[in-house]
Each structure stands twice: as C-alpha cells, then as structure tokens.
Amino acid sequence: MRVTARGRIVGWMLAVVGLALSVSIFATWTILLTRLDDRMNREFSNEAEKLRRYAVTALDPSTRRPVGDVAELLSGYLAYNPPDRWETFFSIVDGKADRITAVPAPARLDTDDALVADLSTTIRPDDGVYESAAGTVWYAVIPVSVAGDPRQGHFVVAIFYDRHRDDIVDAVRVLSLTALAALALAGAAGWFVAGRVLAPIRLVRQTAAQISDSSDLTRRLVVPGDDDVAALAATFNHMLDRLEQAFAVQRHFVDDAGHELRTPITVIRGHLELMGDDPADRAETLALVTDELERMNRMVDDLLTLAKAEQPGFLDIEEVELADLTVSVVAKARALGERRWRVDEVAEARVPADRQRLTQALMQLAANAVRHTADGDLIAVGSAVRDRSVELWVRDSGPGVAPADRERIFRRFMRGSGRTGAHDGAGLGLAIVTTIAEAHGGTVTVVEAPGGGACFVIAIPLREVQ
Numbered sequence: 001m002r003v004t005a006r007g008r009i010v011g012w013m014l015a016v017v018g019l020a021l022s023v024s025i026f027a028t029w030t031i032l033l034t035r036l037d038d039r040m041n042r043e044f045s046n047e048a049e050k051l052r053r054y055a056v057t058a059l060d061p062s063t064r065r066p067v068g069d070v071a072e073l074l075s076g077y078l079a080y081n082p083p084d085r086w087e088t089f090f091s092i093v094d095g096k097a098d099r100i101t102a103v104p105a106p107a108r109l110d111t112d113d114a115l116v117a118d119l120s121t122t123i124r125p126d127d128g129v130y131e132s133a134a135g136t137v138w139y140a141v142i143p144v145s146v147a148g149d150p151r152q153g154h155f156v157v158a159i160f161y162d163r164h165r166d167d168i169v170d171a172v173r174v175l176s177l178t179a180l181a182a183l184a185l186a187g188a189a190g191w192f193v194a195g196r197v198l199a200p201i202r203l204v205r206q207t208a209a210q211i212s213d214s215s216d217l218t219r220r221l222v223v224p225g226d227d228d229v230a231a232l233a234a235t236f237n238h239m240l241d242r243l244e245q246a247f248a249v250q251r252h253f254v255d256d257a258g259h260e261l262r263t264p265i266t267v268i269r270g271h272l273e274l275m276g277d278d279p280a281d282r283a284e285t286l287a288l289v290t291d292e293l294e295r296m297n298r299m300v301d302d303l304l305t306l307a308k309a310e311q312p313g314f315l316d317i318e319e320v321e322l323a324d325l326t327v328s329v330v331a332k333a334r335a336l337g338e339r340r341w342r343v344d345e346v347a348e349a350r351v352p353a354d355r356q357r358l359t360q361a362l363m364q365l366a367a368n369a370v371r372h373t374a375d376g377d378l379i380a381v382g383s384a385v386r387d388r389s390v391e392l393w394v395r396d397s398g399p400g401v402a403p404a405d406r407e408r409i410f411r412r413f414m415r416g417s418g419r420t421g422a423h424d425g426a427g428l429g430l431a432i433v434t435t436i437a438e439a440h441g442g443t444v445t446v447v448e449a450p451g452g453g454a455c456f457v458i459a460i461p462l463r464e465v466q
Contacts, residue, residue: 005198005201006191006194006195006198009190009194009198010187010190010191010194013186013187013190013194014183014186014187014190017182017183017186018183021179021182021183024179025172025175025176025179028172028175029168029172032168032171032172033165033168036161036164036165036168040138040159040161040164043084043087043157043159044127044140044157044159047081047089047140047142047155047157048125048140048142050081051077051081051142051144051155054076054077054080054081055067055073055077055144055146058073058076058077067146068146068147068148068149069146069149070093070144070145070146070149070151070152070153071091071093071098071099071151071153073144073146073153074091074093074098074099074144074153074155075091075098075099077155078090078091078099078100078101082101082102082103083101083103083105086106086159086160086163086164087105087157087158087159087160088100088101088103088105088109088158088160089101089155089156089157089158090109090110090156090158091153091154091155091156092110092116092119092120092153092154092156093151093152093153093154094120094151094152094153095116095117095120095152096116096120097110097111097116098153105134105158105160106132106133106134106135106160106163107132107133107134107137107160109130109132109137109139109156109158110156115130119139119141119154119156120152120154122141122143122154123143124143125140125141125142125143126140126141127139127140127141128141129161130158132160134160134162134163135160135161135162135163136160136161136162136165137158137159137160137161137162138158138159138161139156139157139158139159140156140157141154141155141156141157142154142155142156142157197229200221200229200230200232200233201229201232203221203233204221204232204233204236207219207221207236217240217243217244217247218244219240220237220240221233221236221237265296268289268292268293271285271288271289272285272289305432305435314357314439315353315354315357315439315440316354316356316357317352317353317354318352318353318354318355319350319351319352320350320351320352320353320354320355320358321349321350322346322347322348322349322350322351322383322385322390322392323346323347323348323383325355325358325359325362325383325392326343326346326347326381326382326383326392327343327346328359329359329362329363329366329381330342330343330381332359332363333362333363333366333367333370333379333381336366336367336370337370337373337375338375338376339369339370339373339375339376339377339378339379340376340377340378340379341379341380341381342378342379342380342381343380343381343382344380344381344382344393344395345382345383345384346382346383347383347384347385347390349385349390349462351390351460351462351463352463352464353440353460354436354439354440357436357439357440358392358436358440358458360432360436361392361432361433361436361437361444361458362381362392362394362458364429364430364432364433365394365433365456365458366379366381366394367429368394368429368430368456369394369395369396369398369454369456372396372398372399372454373396373397373398377396377397377398378395378396378397378453379394379395379396379397380394380395380396381393381394382395385462388461388462389442389459389460389461389462390442390459390460390461390462391457391458391459392457392458392460393455393456393457393458394455394456395449395450395453395454395455395456396449396453396454396455397449397451397452397453398453398454399453400448400449400452400453400454401446401454406445406446406447409430409446410430410431410433410434410444411431430444433456433458436458437458437459437460440460440461441460441461442458442459442460442461443458443459444456444457444458444459445457445459
C-alpha cells in the first residue's frame, strides 16, 4: 500500500509527540519516586525530633514531675502524636510489643515476634525494610530510655512504601491515559492540518498531471496567503507562464516557418522539375533557386531572432553612448544604397542598453528606407533625449506610410510596397525592430516626416547607468 505524504507527516509527528510524552512520563515517574524516598527519610528524622522534644517536656499527670517510666512515656507519645496516612507507630518495652496507635494500619507489624525481637536489640537509631502482608514497609527504630527505669524501650515508625508508591502509580497511569488521549487528539488535529497544508501541493500535482495529459498550459493555481505554500504556488504559476510562453514561441515559429517557407520550397521544386538540358535554361534556373534559398536563409535567421527575443539573455546590456551609436549607424548604412545620408541630431547621453540590438534595429529601419526610396533621396538618422525617454529615429523622403497601415506594418509577414510596387523581404524586419524596442521596455512608431516621407521612431525609457 502506498504511503501518502500526509500519512508520513502525521506518522512522524505522532512519533515525535509520543517520544516527548514518553520521556515526560518517565521523568515524572522517576522524579515522584525520588521525592517519595526523600519525603520518607525526612519523615523518619521528623518523628525522631518530635519524640525527643516530647520526652524533654513530658510530665507525669499525677505528680506533675518528669515521667520516670519508659512504657508510660511511649504510650503518652503514641496518644499525643497520631500517624499520617499509610503510617503506623508502635512501642517495644523489654523486648516485647507494648502499644500501637489507634489508627488501623494496612498490616500489623507488632505481631511479628521475630521482627519485634530483632528491633528490640537495636542500641542506636536505625532503619530498614520489611516485607509485610500489605507490601514493602520502610521502618525506623529509635531506642528510648528513662532515668530511674531499667527497662529498654523502642519507638518504631513504619511507613507502607508500596501504598505511597501505588498512589504514584495511579497518578502516572492517569497521566499516561491523558497522554494517550492527547496523542490521539494530536493525531486527528495533525491529520486535519496536514491535509490543509498539503492541499495546495496536491493541487500542484493534480494540475501538473492535467497539464501533462491535456497540454493545457493556461491553468493556474490560486493559493491565498503569503506563506511558503503560497510562494510554491506562485513559483509554479511563474514556471507555467514561462512554459506557456516558450510553447507559444515554438508554435509561432513552426507556424510562421511552415507558412512562409512553403512558397519558396514550392517555387524551387517546380523550377527544378521543369529544368531542361539547355545550359542557358539551367543557369537561369540555378540563379532563381539560389536567390530563393538566400531568401529562405534570411527568413530563417529573422524567425530565429524573433524566437530568441522571447528567451532570457536576448539583450546584452552595457553602457551605450548615443552619439557614437548614431554616427556609427549612418557610417554603416551608407553601403546600403546611393542616398543622401544625414545625421539629424545626436544625444549627448549614455544609457544602459544592448548596443548590437539597437544597431540591428536602426540598420533594419535604414534598409527599409532604402527599399522605399530612390537614388539621391534623403535618409536621416538621429537621436535625442526627450521627457525622460531616449528617441532614435530613421526618416526618409520616400512616399511615406498611409495612416491606415501605420500599425499593421509592424506585424509579422506584413509587407510594404517599394517605389516599384515589388514586395521585398519576408515581412519580418519591422517585427524584429518592434521586438528589440519592447525588449528595452520601449516602443516603435511611424509618423509622417517633415517635408514628406516616413519617420520611424524607437522610444525607450531613460535609465541611469549603474
């Protein structure tokens, strides 16, 4: 049979509580027995001291003089000093039992001639143990003599040890029963509490099992509170967020790749199937196939860039000097086409950012501007700090972007038209620019440039360099 976590927790808890209670009961038993022994020893000393004080002050009732008879002295003391519970006193005079207290005792010791004879030989205070019909008895014998009386007397204090011990046994038995009841109550409470505590964990397990069976990553755990279990649920939810995002990226990548690569593959297959033996025809087909393969390669690279943007480590943050970034982008972009390249403005500021990704975004915007302009047209790059944000832009003097298309063109596979009406690229360039801007916590927009044309603006928050 499988042991659940709830059962293990309750089992360990009961084991610990049971061990603690056992140690407590054993310690109580030991302490009570030790205190009983000490109390009995103190009782013997106390009775000896009371007898001594009585003998000093005792007077004969008829003469009002000190008592001169040992039997009378002991009888008077027995009448004066009654025994406590589970105790008995008796006297021995001239080797024979004389008087015993009126309080009935669990067992008579004065009727045991052998014991009386043994005690009557004691010449100094002594104690010992005697096994009676009522169990073990601790006794003390105190020799007594009176001036003018040749007889030897003995005063015997007997305490029924087993009866006192039985009281302790009863107390410990009650304590044990109470401990067992407390253990049962603790087990029931522990079972209930463990169920409440482990309920979110069971929910995590069930949710994980359901996700594994159905591949539904939209389920989340709802655990109120701010304890460790709630933190576990929050961590699990965060993991599900990451998994859902990763699966979404993978699904988008597969869908996009399947959608966009199907056409060039079809084109390549069709031309290869129709390619004849004519060298000119073969050369033309090979050129077309090579061009399609290069386009497929660029498309795969762009898709991989978009997929990486959803993963940690997409940005490599460093201190970026905006003026140097702006000038270097213009210098690199001059090779894209014969245009009038210009630096509009440079921001004299340094920001924490990924220089390579920002360069990639600006170069993509510059390449997009080249496709929509002709030789001799203006393309300008600039940067500025405005209202606690950094703006990087690329503007051109081309035909511009219609207001209805200014949001649509930033979606994946949404292509714009060049001057010639041809659709260049896979429609992923502006989507990559958007991804880079959003990875920096910013946005990208397109507005109409002064004097006509399009102006693409990347705005990212201005943060201090750490």
